[in-house]
Amino acid sequence: MSKKLTGNGFWESSRMMLPEHKTALIEWRREERKRSKPNIDFEAAEEIETAIREAFENKEPITIEVFNEYAERIETGIIEKVDRYAGKIKLDGVWIMFGDIIAVK
Numbered sequence: 001m002s003k004k005l006t007g008n009g010f011w012e013s014s015r016m017m018l019p020e021h022k023t024a025l026i027e028w029r030r031e032e033r034k035r036s037k038p039n040i041d042f043e044a045a046e047e048i049e050t051a052i053r054e055a056f057e058n059k060e061p062i063t064i065e066v067f068n069e070y071a072e073r074i075e076t077g078i079i080e081k082v083d084r085y086a087g088k089i090k091l092d093g094v095w096i097m098f099g100d101i102i103a104v105k
Contacts, residue, residue, distance in 0.1 A: 051104040
């Protein structure tokens with residue numbers, strides 16, 4: 001019998017992967033880690049809005065938890081600008097959409 005077919009030899013001899021398969025496997029693993037966006041109820045949205053308004057008016061530092069599909073993202077700083085029409089705030093040079101804010105600490 002061939003040495004290739006003994007034990008785990010069959011699989012050992014076929015370790016080569018095409019670049020397309022490797023890319024597809026990486027993408028599949030990435031999609032598997034994706035998180036879904038939590039729903040924010042009306043009261044929580046009001047609390048977030050109040051905390052943002054107070055921090056902006058008083059020029060106080062604020063910590064905001066922003067939704068990210070793959071990992072938790074925390075932004076901390078002083079709010080520089082609030083654009084209600086575009087629905088975003090500028091926190092230490094970084095624009096954050098209101099819809100992406102999950103919590104304020």
